[in-house]
Amino acid sequence: MNALHxxxxxxxxxxxxxxxxxxxxxxxxxxxxxxxxxxxxxxxVHFAEAGPVDPEADVDIAFVEGSVSTQEDxxxxxRIRAHSRVLxxxxxxxxxxxxxxLRNRANGAEWVAQIYDHPExxxxxxxxxSIASHVKVDFELWGCPVSSxxxxxxxxxxxxxxxxxxxxxxxxxxxxxxxxxxxxxxRGIACMGPVTRAGCGALCPSLGRDCYGxxxxxxxxxxxxxxxxxxxxxxxxxxIVWRFQSISNHAPVFLxxxxxxxxxxDE
Ligand code: SF4
Ligand code: SF4
Numbered sequence: 381m382n383a384l385h386x387x388x389x390x391x392x393x394x395x396x397x398x399x400x401x402x403x404x405x406x407x408x409x410x411x412x413x414x415x416x417x418x419x420x421x422x423x424x425v426h427f428a429e430a431g432p433v434d435p436e437a438d439v440d441i442a443f444v445e446g447s448v449s450t451q452e453d454x455x456x457x458x459r460i461r462a463h464s465r466v467l468x469x470x471x472x473x474x475x476x477x478x479x480x481x482l483r484n485r486a487n488g489a490e491w492v493a494q495i496y497d498h499p500e501x502x503x504x505x506x507x508x509x510s511i512a513s514h515v516k517v518d519f520e521l522w523g524c525p526v527s528s529x530x531x532x533x534x535x536x537x538x539x540x541x542x543x544x545x546x547x548x549x550x551x552x553x554x555x556x557x558x559x560x561x562x563x564x565x566x567r568g569i570a571c572m573g574p575v576t577r578a579g580c581g582a583l584c585p586s587l588g589r590d591c592y593g594x595x596x597x598x599x600x601x602x603x604x605x606x607x608x609x610x611x612x613x614x615x616x617x618x619x620i621v622w623r624f625q626s627i628s629n630h631a632p633v634f635l636x637x638x639x640x641x642x643x644x645x646d647e
Pocket of ligand 1: 563564565571572585
């Protein structure tokens with residue numbers, strides 16, 4: 381990855397939006413004072429939700445929220461790539477297609493016809509896809525939404541000229557570090573933590589509920605073992621499919637696990 385600290389002037393940063401709910405951009409805004417401090421160290425040249433708008437500007441770091449869902453999106457992400465030294469997709473939509481990728485395995489046209497009076501006005505592609513499906517990316521931040529602290533840590537690393545830390549460990553490790561009682565062991569809840577990428581600080585188990593995999597697959601995720609555990613808990617094949625087909629449904633590891641649990645791929 382390029383060393384931004386060696387460049388003259390402040391590094392230029394853009395935040396772009398594709399098909400998404402804006403939640404990851406809000407994570408950046410939620411940094412509050414830390415965002416104001418960051419704004420002293422970088423030049424925010426495009427971040428429509430915060431004010432500046434210059435989508436075609438040359439930048440050092442481009443954060444990209446959202447999935448690619450239209451032909452215009454494909455052309456736009458290629459232009460952004462050409463204008464950016466470092467490109468970082470942020471969030472479940474940008475890294476795995478998001479909840480809108482559920483249509484990839486369904487008859488999306490039928491859904492559109494059921495919802496809209498004039499379905500011919502909807503120009504979506506058949507599939508919702510990740511940013512990395514279309515252009516080279518330099519790093520990815522997973523989560524729905526991403527963690528503000530993770531975004532800040534990435535920018536700080538890049539400003540210092542070091543590669544950002546990629547935490548691909550499992551949510552379970554964060555439970556152990558926080559001394560949380562395991563909801564799967566203690567209450568028989570179908571938790572996705574054993575196969576999900578860390579970074580949220582085990583947010584859901586800390587509130588007594590299951591992880592539903594929003595940070596996507598962890599490194600070396602043993603989905604076979606987790607599916608077997610879900611079966612021992614009495615979950616039906618369809619319930620296990622739904623576990624893997626949630627926010628990060630189009631991540632290849634979760635797709636394969638859903639297939640094994642009983643669903644046919646429609647691609
Ligand atoms: S609660 Fe979930 S994430 Fe935490 S240790 Fe248990 S299985 Fe892992
Ligand atoms: S515990 Fe799981 S579902 Fe909850 S925020 Fe973390 S990764 Fe997402």
